[in-house]
Amino acid sequence: AQSVTQPDIHITVSEGASLELRCNYSYGATPYLFWYVQSPGQGLQLLLKYFSGDTLVQGIKGFEAEFKRSQSSFNLRKPSVHWSDAAEYFCAVGEGRGDDKIIFGKGTRLHILP
Amino acid sequence: KAGVTQTPRYLIKTRGQQVTLSCSPISGHRSVSWYQQTPGQGLQFLFEYFSETQRNKGNFPGRFSGRQFSNSRSEMNVSTLELGDSALYLCASSHGTSGPQETQYFGPGTRLLVL
Numbered sequence: 156a157q158s159v160t161q162p163d164i165h166i167t168v169s170e171g172a173s174l175e176l177r178c179n180y181s182y183g184a185t186p187y188l189f190w191y192v193q194s195p196g197q198g199l200q201l202l203l204k205y206f207s208g209d210t211l212v213q214g215i216k217g218f219e220a221e222f223k224r225s226q227s228s229f230n231l232r233k234p235s236v237h238w239s240d241a242a243e244y245f246c247a248v249g250e251g252r253g254d255d256k257i258i259f260g261k262g263t264r265l266h267i268l269p
Numbered sequence: 270k271a272g273v274t275q276t277p278r279y280l281i282k283t284r285g286q287q288v289t290l291s292c293s294p295i296s297g298h299r300s301v302s303w304y305q306q307t308p309g310q311g312l313q314f315l316f317e318y319f320s321e322t323q324r325n326k327g328n329f330p331g332r333f334s335g336r337q338f339s340n341s342r343s344e345m346n347v348s349t350l351e352l353g354d355s356a357l358y359l360c361a362s363s364h365g366t367s368g369p370q371e372t373q374y375f376g377p378g379t380r381l382l383v384l
Contacts, residue, residue, distance in 0.1 A: 198273070199359065199361075199375040201374075259304075
C-alpha cells in the first residue's frame with residue numbers, strides 16, 4: 156500500500172535562512188508526488204507536483220522539490236524563507252491514474268523566527 | 270475564475286444527528302473529491318465523484334455518503350454523527366481526466382463540530 160512519511164512534525168527556521176522539508180514515500184511504480192501548503196484556517200494550495208521527466212521541479216512561491224527514486228524521497232526546498240511561509244506543509248502521493256485519490260503525509264508545521 | 274466553494278463553513282451538531290455538506294467546484298471541473306482532516310488521523314480521502322458517479326472510495330464507514338449533481342456540485346452526507354466525526358472536511362475539484370496537467374484545487378473546508 157502507498158504511504159507517505161514526513162519525519163519532522165515541526166521545523167523552526169530563521170527568516171532568510173534556507174529550508175528543506177523531508178518526505179519519503181512508498182509506492183511500487185513511478186509515483187505522482189505533490190507538495191501542498193495549508194495556512195491556518197485555509198484549504199490546501201498546491202505548491203508543486205512531479206509526474207515524470209526532470210527530477211527537479213519548480214513550484215510557486217520560490218519552492219522547489221527534487222525527486223530521488225533511489226532514496227524514495229521528494230524533499231521540498233526554499234533558499235530563503237519569509238515570515239509568510241509559516242504554515243503546514245503536506246507531501247502527498249497520487250495513485251497511478253493521477254491525482255483523483257491522494258495519500259497525504261501527516262504534515263510538517265513550519266515556524267519562522269524573526 | 271471563481272474557486273471551489275464549500276458551505277457551510279462552520280457547523281455544530283450533536284451525536285446521532287445527520288449532516289449534509291455542499292461543494293461547488295470550479296466551473297468546467299467534473300471531478301469532486303472529499304477529504305477529512307483531523308489532528309489525529311491527518312488528511313484522509315473519503316471519495317471522488319466524476320460525472321455524477323462515484324469513481325473512487327476511501328476506507329470510511331457507510332455512514333459517509335455523497336452524490337454529485339449534473340452541474341458537478343457535490344454533497345456529502347454523514348448520518349448518525351459520532352464525536353469522532355468532528356473534523357475539517359475539504360473538497361477538491363479537477364477536470365478529472367487524470368492527465369499530467371491535472372491539478373486538484375481545494376476549497377476552504379467545512380469545520381464540523383459534533384457535541
